[in-house]
Amino acid sequence: MFQEELFARLVEAGLTDARVAHTHVTAYIKADGSRLTELAAQARMTLPAMSELVDDLQRLGIVERRRDPTDGRAKLICLTDAGWEAMGTARRAILAIEEEYADQVGADRFEAAAQTLDELLRALSAEQPRRDTR
Amino acid sequence: MFQEELFARLVEAGLTDARVAHTHVTAYIKADGSRLTELAAQARMTLPAMSELVDDLQRLGIVERRRDPTDGRAKLICLTDAGWEAMGTARRAILAIEEEYADQVGADRFEAAAQTLDELLRALSAEQPRRDTR
DNA sequence: TGCCTAAGCTTAGGGAACCGAAGTATCCTG
DNA sequence: CAGGATACTTCGGTTCCCTAAGCTTAGGCA
Numbered sequence: 139m140f141q142e143e144l145f146a147r148l149v150e151a152g153l154t155d156a157r158v159a160h161t162h163v164t165a166y167i168k169a170d171g172s173r174l175t176e177l178a179a180q181a182r183m184t185l186p187a188m189s190e191l192v193d194d195l196q197r198l199g200i201v202e203r204r205r206d207p208t209d210g211r212a213k214l215i216c217l218t219d220a221g222w223e224a225m226g227t228a229r230r231a232i233l234a235i236e237e238e239y240a241d242q243v244g245a246d247r248f249e250a251a252a253q254t255l256d257e258l259l260r261a262l263s264a265e266q267p268r269r270d271t272r
Numbered sequence: 273m274f275q276e277e278l279f280a281r282l283v284e285a286g287l288t289d290a291r292v293a294h295t296h297v298t299a300y301i302k303a304d305g306s307r308l309t310e311l312a313a314q315a316r317m318t319l320p321a322m323s324e325l326v327d328d329l330q331r332l333g334i335v336e337r338r339r340d341p342t343d344g345r346a347k348l349i350c351l352t353d354a355g356w357e358a359m360g361t362a363r364r365a366i367l368a369i370e371e372e373y374a375d376q377v378g379a380d381r382f383e384a385a386a387q388t389l390d391e392l393l394r395a396l397s398a399e400q401p402r403r404d405t406r
Numbered sequence: 407t408g409c410c411t412a413a414g415c416t417t418a419g420g421g422a423a424c425c426g427a428a429g430t431a432t433c434c435t436g
Numbered sequence: 437c438a439g440g441a442t443a444c445t446t447c448g449g450t451t452c453c454c455t456a457a458g459c460t461t462a463g464g465c466a
Contacts, residue, residue: 139396159423174444182273187424190444194393211432211443242395243388251388254381258297262273293452308415321453323416345414345461 140235147231153224155198163191163201163215164225171204171214200224274369282298287358290331297325297335297349298359305348307402342361 141158148156162181166172178188192215195201200221206212217225240248275292282290296315300306312322326349329335334355340346351359374382 139393157422175442183423184425185444186426186446190423193445206443209433209443213444239392239396243392246386247384248392250381251385254377254385258275258373258377258382262373291451309413317452318454319415320417320455324452327416340414343414343462347415 143230144231147234148228151227151231156224156228157194159191160195160200162188163195164228167201167215167217169217171216173206173212174215175212176261177215184189195221277369278362278365281368285361285365286323287361290358290362291328293325294329294334296322297329298362301335301349301351303351307340307346308349309346311349363396368391 147156147158148154162183163177166180174185174188174192177192178185181188181209192201192203196203199218201215202218203213204216206214236248242248243251274384279290279292296317300311300314302399308319308322308326310317311326315322326335326337330337333352335349336352337347338350340348370382376382377385
């Protein structure tokens with residue numbers, strides 16, 4: 139529901155190739171680059187799954203893989219210029235939808251619910267940290 | 273996260289064949305039976321997708337398809353005895369998890385957030401009723 | 407009565423988003 | 437400088453959902 143609305147807006151804004159799974163990268167990627175292992179753990183998915191997502195975003199020119207200067211095995215997933223731009227329009231779209239939601243139930247209640255859920259998620263994440271990355 | 277916890281508990285309770293998608297049926301099915309069209313609309317998915325789910329639950333002995341006495345085209349999807357039993361254990365598992373969540377953030381806040389989200393969902397569903405069932 | 411459209415459902419084929427197992431390259435430790 | 441651990445990739449498979457195309461029954465209307 140939220141996703142349908144978001145992706146409709148992204149298409150309007152010209153981001154026709156955006157897919158839902160991409161958010162698993164864009165939600166966690168750091169400004170100076172993230173390792174695949176980091177991203178997979180934060181998104182709670184396996185390395186192969188995250189690798190495929192990064193492949194796709196690389197094909198679309200949103201991210202690029204750079205060699206990690208501190209570790210020859212690792213790669214840093216970084217946003218490209220086009221990636222930063224896309225992040226900006228996505229963020230604006232999300233804020234607009236959140237505003238609509240806040241209008242439906244009252245800004246104070248929406249804010250409170252969001253806060254509660256965020257806290258709950260953090261508490262549960264702390265209990266059961268990452269997935270098994272054997 | 274919630275799903276992992278729920279299905280782990282269901283397996284413990286002996287419901288080893290339960291799958292995530294089954295909730296799209298069990299969440300909406302009425303005590304005296306529901307039509308496929310109804311279920312698909314409420315779960316916001318297509319008829320073939322819902323039909324497959326019902327196939328699967330039928331194979332597992334959870335639901336059965338009865339002829340609708342008021343319309344020869346339609347079928348009523350009904351819970352079997354085993355289905356009612358499974359619903360009971362699932363409901364108990366869900367309540368137990370919700371209690372744990374309430375403990376994490378406070379029962380009052382959890383309750384308030386749930387209420388807010390429920391209201392939001394209803395408001396959005398009213399705006400954008402069902403999916404296109406051409 | 408006999409079509410003809412619509413409604414209810416099913417079948418067939420395919421794509422997206424994951425997972426587990428197994429492989430390669432690099433790092434680190436004794 | 438072996439041997440194990442770490443970072444990542446490749447391969448094959450499952451789940452969950454979709455669109456397109458069918459088949460059957462209902463209901464209106466000439």
